[in-house]
Amino acid sequence: MNDLLNYLWAFLIFFSVLCAAATGRMPQLSAAVVSGAGNAVTLVISMTGMMCAWTGLLKIAQEGGAAKALARALRPVVRRLFPSCPQDGPAAKAICMNITANLLGLGNAATPFGIAAMKELKKRNPTNTADNDMATFVVVNAASIQLIPTFLAALRAQYGAKSPFDILPAVWLTSAGALAAGLTAAKLMERGRHG
């Protein structure tokens, strides 16, 4: 993955210089190098306040038992999505924690739980081929299920959106539709094969 980004980044830079040379936009390009780097720092610093406030609130929610309550509410959903996982087994628990962290937008916490879940699933699958539960689990993680996309709202606010959160209903509708489509596709494609 890092290799790909290295190639991609180098390509973007070379391609920009080539394009600017062809279209005679070298002065603009030269200005963009300086301002782009500066803008990134300004952007991160001005958004840090809102991000800190949100991670602070999420910490309170976690300590106050919100994460546990959410994980409990998710248990029946996880049972249906991963029928071959023993209920209350370590795999089902790690999957619950991963989905909870994703819903709350705790990306840094979601990944370790997700890797733990994959390792639990791997214990009963000695091959190097994904089984149905693994595929379903990664499809869920490849969809966005964050309830309140705070970083996005902070970015919108930064660029002068009148009401940065007004896109929430549209985001929920789209996320739910995309997740449903992804899961349906996964369940349809897993049929008739080993797994």
Add this chain to the structure above:
Amino acid sequence: MADFGAWVVPLVVAAIVLTGFLHGVPVFDTFISGAKEGLRSSIQIMPTLVGLIMAVSMLNASGALDLLSAFLAPVAHALGLPSQVMPLVLVKPVSGSGSTAVLTQIFSDCGPDSFPGRVASVLSGSTETTFYAVAVYFGSVGVKKTRHTIPAAIVGDLTACILSTLAVRLFFPAG
């Protein structure tokens, strides 16, 4: 809909603080320790964003981004997306920070409350870094053959592309 959006955040904040307080959580101390984690991740993401925003600004200033959007216009049309959003569609599955860089470019060109700005917002709030997730999770357990995972995840991403425009039209009929 703007009213609804205005209510969500204050209510969520109040609910979180109240529940924490009732459960005996030292709310302010906990808030501070959480905010410190936020600060740390903000600082960590800065170098990545400098590199990527610089690259995207260069791409934009050189005219390459316009070229790319024009080239992909037929695809955008087929998916019902504004052509300005196409670079985001390409970058999002691969890199989260890269898509942030592209999103800031769309916001500064079109504005966050414009139609392309809103579609881009919805799209980035409803899709994930698909290929990154596949690489991290299967890589962590050494699974090489991912079977139907990628096709199914792409079905989800394409659905998000189509739904994002429809959802923006539904919730912001005037824009």
